Amino acid sequence: MVHLRPTSFASAADQHVGRRIRERRLQRGLSLAEVAQGIGVSTQQARKYEAGRNGVPAGRLVALGDLLGVTPCWFFDGMEAGFYRPLLPTRPRMLLDLVRTGEALPEPGLAALCAAARALAPDPRRRNRRSGESAAQTGAAARSMEVDRAVASDA
Known part of the structure; x- marks a missing residue:
């Protein structure tokens, strides 16, 4: 089995989505464990999603959106040509x-x-x-x- 390295755009997109997941989770006051349980994955897997090390499957993105009160497309807001512009929720x-x-x-x-x-x-x-x-x-x-x-x- 050949493992292909993700393109830089795919990697940037995964990191962007991960940052947006973390951003929204913190805004809602949820712990990582609560989010993991809510979408049916381990806390370790949820941490990998937030870090952008693993891409989030489309079905999980829908579940995350439901849990966090946003649409799946919200996770991609602010992304331009693969570059992440932080939208800091200070x-x-x-x-x-x-x-x-x-x-x-x-x-x-x-x-x-x-x-x-x-x-x-x-x-x-x-x-x-x-x-x-x-x-x-x-x-x-x-x-x-x-x-x-x-x-x-x-x-």
Whole structure:
């Protein structure tokens, strides 16, 4: 039996699909073992799919899409001529890390974290009626104008 080496495009496609599987798995907060069980393969095989060392058969791609809440073609999004352009899910990943970390915090620590998050986030309910700017944006603009006036008066 002759084993043919995959073409560079096939290898790049397998790596791209593997990265997209991992990306979506992390966004959904699933472990590798949960995904493996959900599509009927071993954890080792699922790890090989994510690493791009083994190509994912079409039937498994459909099962993965169902499990991860995407269509099979989603796994190929962002791939151009065999090159992978990473679509890093930093915000969903950070939110997932925040939720996992928050579960381990004692109640006072979690309350402090929530208060800090609320203080950092602009309040979408407080908008300037004339311009549509939030209170945080209006306040930042006012502080900027104050700095500009101070610089101009020094000149």
